[in-house]
Amino acid sequence: MNINLTLVGQLIMFAMFTWFCMKFVWPPIVIAMEERRKRIEEGLLAAEKGMHEKEEAHKKSKEIIKESKEKAAHIITNAKSQAASIVEDSKELASIEAEKIKNRTTAELEQDTIKAKNELKNQISDLVMKGVSVILEKEVDSKNHKEILNKLTQSL
Amino acid sequence: MATTDSALSSGEYIKHHLQNLTYGRFSDGSWGIAHGADEFKEMGFWAFHIDTLGFSLVLGVLFLFLFYKAGRNMTVETPGGFQNFVESVIDFVNDNVRGSFKGKNPLVAPLALTCFIWIILMNTMDLVPVDLLPRIASLMGVEYLKVVPTADPNATFGMSIGIFILMIYYSIKQKGIGGFVGELTLHPFGKAMFPVNLLLEGVGLLAKPVSLALRLFGNMYAGELIFILIALFPFYMQWALSLPWAIFHILIVLLQGFIFMVLVIVYMDMAHTKATDH
Numbered sequence: 001m002n003i004n005l006t007l008v009g010q011l012i013m014f015a016m017f018t019w020f021c022m023k024f025v026w027p028p029i030v031i032a033m034e035e036r037r038k039r040i041e042e043g044l045l046a047a048e049k050g051m052h053e054k055e056e057a058h059k060k061s062k063e064i065i066k067e068s069k070e071k072a073a074h075i076i077t078n079a080k081s082q083a084a085s086i087v088e089d090s091k092e093l094a095s096i097e098a099e100k101i102k103n104r105t106t107a108e109l110e111q112d113t114i115k116a117k118n119e120l121k122n123q124i125s126d127l128v129m130k131g132v133s134v135i136l137e138k139e140v141d142s143k144n145h146k147e148i149l150n151k152l153t154q155s156l
Numbered sequence: 157m158a159t160t161d162s163a164l165s166s167g168e169y170i171k172h173h174l175q176n177l178t179y180g181r182f183s184d185g186s187w188g189i190a191h192g193a194d195e196f197k198e199m200g201f202w203a204f205h206i207d208t209l210g211f212s213l214v215l216g217v218l219f220l221f222l223f224y225k226a227g228r229n230m231t232v233e234t235p236g237g238f239q240n241f242v243e244s245v246i247d248f249v250n251d252n253v254r255g256s257f258k259g260k261n262p263l264v265a266p267l268a269l270t271c272f273i274w275i276i277l278m279n280t281m282d283l284v285p286v287d288l289l290p291r292i293a294s295l296m297g298v299e300y301l302k303v304v305p306t307a308d309p310n311a312t313f314g315m316s317i318g319i320f321i322l323m324i325y326y327s328i329k330q331k332g333i334g335g336f337v338g339e340l341t342l343h344p345f346g347k348a349m350f351p352v353n354l355l356l357e358g359v360g361l362l363a364k365p366v367s368l369a370l371r372l373f374g375n376m377y378a379g380e381l382i383f384i385l386i387a388l389f390p391f392y393m394q395w396a397l398s399l400p401w402a403i404f405h406i407l408i409v410l411l412q413g414f415i416f417m418v419l420v421i422v423y424m425d426m427a428h429t430k431a432t433d434h
Contacts, residue, residue, distance in 0.1 A: 002196070003310060004180070006205040010212065010305075010314025017216045017274060018318075022266035025223045029246050030265075032230035039232060 125153035176205035212305040215277040259428030276413035316369035326427040
């Protein structure tokens, strides 16, 4: 066990191996391991995020369903009330219209009555005139007594 | 196996197995492979352990090649078998670095990984049957072969001195020369006692690489020695001893790699952070 130049050779070899290891062996392995670590971490995070998103979406969809149900109910009630109001309105309108028609027909009836009355008056006066003229053919001149006759018809 | 090598006594067998294949400079200035104890002595410092360097080079390249390939073929979506293994090792090292190292330095984690895997691979050579590779080598005409690089103090000290250089470099870089010197001289007794402080802190500093190297070397050397001793038993008894020891040794192989890595991380952390007052 004598110390000799082998020691120097071994020292140089050790230095070279360490240098090579540091330069070419260590970095690629460590980088790849780090890369994998990162990927796994990212994957786990993404999975968690996905789960979270799924839950969120589930919640949201429930909310949307609930909301739309409410909306539908609202629409239905609205429609019902609208329909009721339309019916109400049309009832009112119809009654108004009926009233109007009734009024109009009453007015027409009155007018017709008046007309008929007038006609009757005229006819009666004519008849009276005819009767009188027949009776008073000679004494009474229709021309002279027209004024009196008119007064008579007016008073009728 | 001692029983087959009748020419070798037990002592010679052990000695032979603990001898590295050495290439060095002879006293006459020429270079060559050493044969025999005298020639090893003759070479002294000017020698290379070819087996230690060769095995550690092959194992280091194997480690880097496999991990480099895994890094090139990394997929984010569906990691396959080997990628999973690499990733768990990287995760393990990263956890240790994060737990012990408070500073920021892109060198520390790869350094820890290199120490961890390379040392484990080198230690694992201890689990190869002691006689297998030397036997094959001797059949090919190679006289000596010591297969466990970490059972050679040159290998462990080579690494720990590298760590030591990094410790001093980062200490000075992070705290400045003044800060580093101050750390060595102003603790634990205050300015007036600075020689004592320097002695204590200096020993403390130097003890780190020495203990780092000797712990690993001691464990592996002892483990190997025990395998060699077991190999001296008759062949029909060997399994009863070598199997439990090998199983136990798997633990040591991994544990020593782990301890080395953790201590490297801790020493790097010490170099990066200012010492608090004791």
